[in-house]
Amino acid sequence: MEPINVSIIGAGRVGSTIAYVLKKSKNENIILGCIGSRTKDSLDSAKRLLGPESNDIIFTTDLIECAGAADCLLLATPDDSIEKVTVGIFSKIKKYHQKYVIHFSGSKSLKVLQKAKEAGALTGCMHPVKSFASVKEAVKTIKGTVFGITYNDSKVKELMSAFIEIMEGSSIEVADQKKPIYHAACCVASNYLVALMDYAADLNRAIGIKPQDSVRALMGLVGGTVDNIKKMGTKKSLTGPIARGDVGTIEEHLENFEENDIDQKIYRTMGIKTSQIAYQNGWIEKKVYQNLIKILEADNK
Numbered sequence: 001m002e003p004i005n006v007s008i009i010g011a012g013r014v015g016s017t018i019a020y021v022l023k024k025s026k027n028e029n030i031i032l033g034c035i036g037s038r039t040k041d042s043l044d045s046a047k048r049l050l051g052p053e054s055n056d057i058i059f060t061t062d063l064i065e066c067a068g069a070a071d072c073l074l075l076a077t078p079d080d081s082i083e084k085v086t087v088g089i090f091s092k093i094k095k096y097h098q099k100y101v102i103h104f105s106g107s108k109s110l111k112v113l114q115k116a117k118e119a120g121a122l123t124g125c126m127h128p129v130k131s132f133a134s135v136k137e138a139v140k141t142i143k144g145t146v147f148g149i150t151y152n153d154s155k156v157k158e159l160m161s162a163f164i165e166i167m168e169g170s171s172i173e174v175a176d177q178k179k180p181i182y183h184a185a186c187c188v189a190s191n192y193l194v195a196l197m198d199y200a201a202d203l204n205r206a207i208g209i210k211p212q213d214s215v216r217a218l219m220g221l222v223g224g225t226v227d228n229i230k231k232m233g234t235k236k237s238l239t240g241p242i243a244r245g246d247v248g249t250i251e252e253h254l255e256n257f258e259e260n261d262i263d264q265k266i267y268r269t270m271g272i273k274t275s276q277i278a279y280q281n282g283w284i285e286k287k288v289y290q291n292l293i294k295i296l297e298a299d300n301k
Helices: 011-023 038-052 061-066 079-089 111-118 135-140 153-165 176-189 191-205 211-232 245-255 261-280 286-297
Strands: 004-010 030-036 058-060 072-075 101-103 124-127 146-151 171-172
Touching: 004 061, 011 030, 011 038, 011 072, 011 153, 030 061, 030 153, 038 058, 038 135, 058 061, 058 245, 061 072, 061 079, 072 079, 072 171, 079 111, 079 124, 101 153, 111 124, 124 153, 124 176, 146 153, 146 176, 153 171, 171 261, 176 191, 191 211, 261 286
Parallel strands: 004 030, 004 072, 030 058, 072 101, 101 124, 146 171
Antiparallel strands: 124 146
């Protein structure tokens, strides 16, 4: 691989994490020369994160300058800003022949980079399947991350693979037109897990158990479940009353809910999905499955 000059636009959690990893790798073929952002505050935060490694990096609010200095431009802006930033840059930079423009959005297609493509750029996306709750934690845990990659040229795949190798990660290929569903799956697994845990804590709060105590108790259960999923996959990791066909237990749950329509709907909806898994696994008979669905659908219309 020939040495390549890289610029990053977007100095938030993703951009700063990628910058940190690239600089710490000491890879002589990946030369991070510029970080651009519209706000000086985010640039200052990125500079502090990089410490001495920032000495040979240009930090600028001039996005045209930042893009112009690169052989590869990494766009780490918020999803809804990618197209606007691309249009702004490549309305000024008309020629970007055989250079690279890559974004990190799980949901946005390569169409948001169309203006760069018209200037001659090779475009792609490498979306980290990872939660970036804080930069300090992300730089510690980025190793081993899976990236969903989308590209329009094998050269882009080769370059993205080099970046991913630096981060000791791996990749899965995602068709450009299918990205919204792929990203929805990521949201369900991460964001909805947070909401589900909050829901469980709310159920316990209603009977006098403090949220912090709920989380402390439930995390052991969640951790064990995650470990099982890693080893056996989703379907075979199912446990609990539905997996055993304990219809009476589910009826008791529903009978003891407080009068809260949202709580009921969440429980019933997840119960229906869980029942489907148990039946698909062959763990419950058809009659038991039908009884569960009848009970769970009763007030879920």
